[in-house]
Amino acid sequence: xxxxxxxxxxxxxxxxxxxxxxxxxVRRSGVDDRVCALALGAVLPSAGLVLSIHCPGTVALxxxxxxxxxxxxxxxYAAYVTIVWLLVNKLPPAADEPAACAAQPSQSSPRIWRAPxxxxxxxxxxxxxDAATRYPAGFDSLWYHLRTVGRWMQSGxxxxxxxxxxxxxxxxxxxxxLLLAHAGLQRxxxxxxxxxxxxxGLLIYALARALGVSRIASSVAAATALxxxxxxxxxxxxxxxxxxxxxxxxxxxxxxxxxxIHDPRRRRVMLFIAGLAAGIALxxxxxxxxxxLWLFAAVLLAERLRPMPLPNAHRRYVRSLAIFGVACxxxxxxxxxxxxxxxxxxxYPLPVKIHGIELFSGIANGPYVWPYRSWLHRIEFWWAYPWxxxxxxxxxxxxxxxxxxxxxxxxxxxxxxxxxxALLRRPRTPTAxxxxxxxxxxxxxxxxxxxxxxxxxxxxxxxxxxxxxxxAVTIDRLVAAAPRRTWTLATCSLGVTAIVAAxxxxxxxxxxxxxxxxxxxxxxxxxxLVEDLPPGTRILNLADDPDCFPLMGxxxxxxxxxxxxxxxxxxxxxxxxxxxxxxxxxxxxxxDPAPKWPxxxxxxxxxxxxxxxxxxxxxxxxxxxxxxxIDRRKDLSDGLARRP
Amino acid sequence: MSTQTGKICALDRLLLLLAALSLVAYLxxxxxxGTFFEEMVRLCRTYLL
Numbered sequence: 193x194x195x196x197x198x199x200x201x202x203x204x205x206x207x208x209x210x211x212x213x214x215x216x217x218v219r220r221s222g223v224d225d226r227v228c229a230l231a232l233g234a235v236l237p238s239a240g241l242v243l244s245i246h247c248p249g250t251v252a253l254x255x256x257x258x259x260x261x262x263x264x265x266x267x268x269y270a271a272y273v274t275i276v277w278l279l280v281n282k283l284p285p286a287a288d289e290p291a292a293c294a295a296q297p298s299q300s301s302p303r304i305w306r307a308p309x310x311x312x313x314x315x316x317x318x319x320x321x322d323a324a325t326r327y328p329a330g331f332d333s334l335w336y337h338l339r340t341v342g343r344w345m346q347s348g349x350x351x352x353x354x355x356x357x358x359x360x361x362x363x364x365x366x367x368x369x370l371l372l373a374h375a376g377l378q379r380x381x382x383x384x385x386x387x388x389x390x391x392x393g394l395l396i397y398a399l400a401r402a403l404g405v406s407r408i409a410s411s412v413a414a415a416t417a418l419x420x421x422x423x424x425x426x427x428x429x430x431x432x433x434x435x436x437x438x439x440x441x442x443x444x445x446x447x448x449x450x451x452x453i454h455d456p457r458r459r460r461v462m463l464f465i466a467g468l469a470a471g472i473a474l475x476x477x478x479x480x481x482x483x484x485l486w487l488f489a490a491v492l493l494a495e496r497l498r499p500m501p502l503p504n505a506h507r508r509y510v511r512s513l514a515i516f517g518v519a520c521x522x523x524x525x526x527x528x529x530x531x532x533x534x535x536x537x538x539x540y541p542l543p544v545k546i547h548g549i550e551l552f553s554g555i556a557n558g559p560y561v562w563p564y565r566s567w568l569h570r571i572e573f574w575w576a577y578p579w580x581x582x583x584x585x586x587x588x589x590x591x592x593x594x595x596x597x598x599x600x601x602x603x604x605x606x607x608x609x610x611x612x613x614a615l616l617r618r619p620r621t622p623t624a625x626x627x628x629x630x631x632x633x634x635x636x637x638x639x640x641x642x643x644x645x646x647x648x649x650x651x652x653x654x655x656x657x658x659x660x661x662x663x664a665v666t667i668d669r670l671v672a673a674a675p676r677r678t679w680t681l682a683t684c685s686l687g688v689t690a691i692v693a694a695x696x697x698x699x700x701x702x703x704x705x706x707x708x709x710x711x712x713x714x715x716x717x718x719x720x721l722v723e724d725l726p727p728g729t730r731i732l733n734l735a736d737d738p739d740c741f742p743l744m745g746x747x748x749x750x751x752x753x754x755x756x757x758x759x760x761x762x763x764x765x766x767x768x769x770x771x772x773x774x775x776x777x778x779x780x781x782x783x784d785p786a787p788k789w790p791x792x793x794x795x796x797x798x799x800x801x802x803x804x805x806x807x808x809x810x811x812x813x814x815x816x817x818x819x820x821x822i823d824r825r826k827d828l829s830d831g832l833a834r835r836p
Numbered sequence: 837m838s839t840q841t842g843k844i845c846a847l848d849r850l851l852l853l854l855a856a857l858s859l860v861a862y863l864x865x866x867x868x869x870g871t872f873f874e875e876m877v878r879l880c881r882t883y884l885l
Contacts, residue, residue, distance in 0.1 A: 421868070579861045581868045589868035601862040606854045666851060673848035681855050688863065692872045699875070 196374035199262030210237035210273050213280050220283040221462045222453040231394035235442050239468040239523050244269035245367045246526035249350035253533055258348020262374045304679055305408055308415050308686045315690035322697035323428035327715050328381040333430035334738035341366050342748040345373045352534050355760050357555050360541045362527035364475035365432035382428050388438045389427035393418045395441040400664035402448045404623045409668035412682050413660040416603055419686050421595030421693045431592045433650040436476035440654040443469035443487050448626055451494040467519025475524035479651045486633050491516045493629055497622040570642050590693050593650045597689035607663020634658045716742035719799035719815045725750055730776050735783040769794050777818050784811040794819040
């Protein structure tokens with residue numbers, strides 16, 4: 193067993209210990225709801241894992257030494273868990289904290305409500321079997337998330353590449369994947385975020401309960417959230433949206449509890465946990481620079497709704513914001529520090545402009561900040577999205593960025609409209625105030641998707657997930673009024689989504705069984721040669737971006753240079769022997785149409801063709817070996833001749 | 837909310853009707869469901885007929 197694998201096991205063990213401590217910390221802070229504690233308990237261990245990689249990452253950033261290695265991560269994580277253990281032991285058990293939110297007694301037997309959950313379980317099982325029997329997939333995952341992880345693994349740092357948008361983004365969600373990469377467990381990459389789905393289910397349940405909803409209606413809301421195809425597909429991918437959404441929702445739930453806890457010390461602990469969770473989300477995706485503002489607003493609401501208002505109210509608001517902000521920066525500040533050290537702009541790659549004056553330069557005019565379609569097209573596309581689920585381009589309509597599912601279409605729109613109508617009355621209780629807050633947050637997804645977030649539904653995933661929590665109030669009403677009919681609606685709609693969603697992984701799995709494609713090279717259609725090249729072999733990838741990760745090899749030992757990086761390295765100069773040698777390129781990979789190199793380019797074709805299935809749609813791949821200069825070739829042949 | 841006698845009030849009936857109509861609308865309009873059926877038909881034609 194190698195050292196990296198042992199380190200991974202040690203981190204997993206420490207995570208479980210920290211999770212237990214996290215649950216204890218949450219309960220001692222005054223949360224007496226078991227599901228809430230289980231959901232919020234994940235914040236402390238996850239923040240610890242993030243910090244354990246950020247700490248050596250900071251040392252590497254400042255000293256240029258490769259210290260982001262598994263042993264260093266384990267050492268920092270062990271120290272973190274010890275500190276958390278000491279602090280949690282100092283927190284006395286809560287005695288006089290508020291009881292769990294009042295739940296209305298249900299009129300229907302809970303047993304029948306197991307059917308929707310079983311349907312959901314069956315759907316996730318199909319996705320799990322498919323994901324466990326394949327290598328990582330997904331455009332963004334292969335293009336940059338996993339390539340970034342590979343680059344960090346090779347360099348022992350958490351550096352960025354100025355000028356390359358995809359290599360400059362914060363990646364808190366990839367910390368667990370980095371450890372898996374060190375251990376050489378590529379097959380498990382896409383399973384790393386599966387627990388996020390489970391935690392999101394717990395969080396939606398807990399948020400619905402926080403709005404005073406019954407257990408059954410909260411379960412239906414959680415099942416509706418978990419049935420969202422976008423969530424299911426993301427749970428078995430290396431996309432980061434679900435991971436970030438989990439911690440955004442954790443922060444919101446923690447803030448709801450902040451507004452209920454009497455004891456100032458316990459309130460501060462819960463506020464700190466909320467801040468840590470917000471920071472994890474902020475450090476996972478640039479779009480959370482925007483969404484985290486909603487949480488800062490929720491801090492103000494939590495302070496407004498505190499059980500015993502104190503004098504110096506303004507100072508209290510500032511203090512709460514400061515605690516939340518500091519905790520938030522603890523788990524996200526590394527990325528701003530890294531950007532500042534590397535480029536001078538803490539928000540890199542975003543350019544910072546005020547009134548047209550550029551304060552910090554970034555990667556300007558990127559297609560990531562403003563929509564490119566007309567308003568008419570945007571409204572035509574989105575006005576009835578839950579029922580129509582249109583998609584740009586062809587292909588399957590459910591995926592990591594598309595689809596809300598039947599249960600969402602059935603319950604959430606009417607629930608949100610009902611909640612909006614309820615806003616006409618001024619909220620008189622803290623629960624009503626939180627319901628109004630959640631409703632406004634959920635509705636804010638519409639203008640965000642239509643404007644700054646460039647029509648990407650997954651960029652507002654936390655707000656999309658908040659929809660079922662808000663709709664739980666209406667679901668509760670339906671469950672109380674007509675339990676059988678509501679059960680039928682829930683079961684049918686979840687069944688429809690489960691069948692349609694599970695079709696894709698089932699089809700892919702059956703296809704792999706039919707074709708016998710179980711190898712890495714077979715799945716990615718790359719030359720087998722690249723799998724076992726010596727560490728540090730440099731491959732220039734002139735094919736599609738998602739080929740970058742596959743070309744890194746099964747041990748992620750190859751250095752893959754994508755065409756954008758190549759353009760930066762050569763200032764856009766045409767391919768030549770000089771620039772190939774100047775950048776120490778060993779191989780060039782490209783795909784159909786067959787390349788037309790300059791006549792004098794010293795390259796030799798070493799792979800030409802399709803690997804297993806001639807009828808597959810994948811284009812033909814070509815791998816060229818870059819020949820050394822003639823005098824170097826002579827040296828090599830002399831060396832071979834002299835060899836006994 | 838339903839009355840204490842177990843009868844469903846008009847608003848609850850309306851909400852249930854809207855929810856049921858939403859499911860019907862989803863089944864008829866969702867492009868994901870449409871694609872699913874197209875694929876199923878294609879697979880059946882390929883492997884069964």
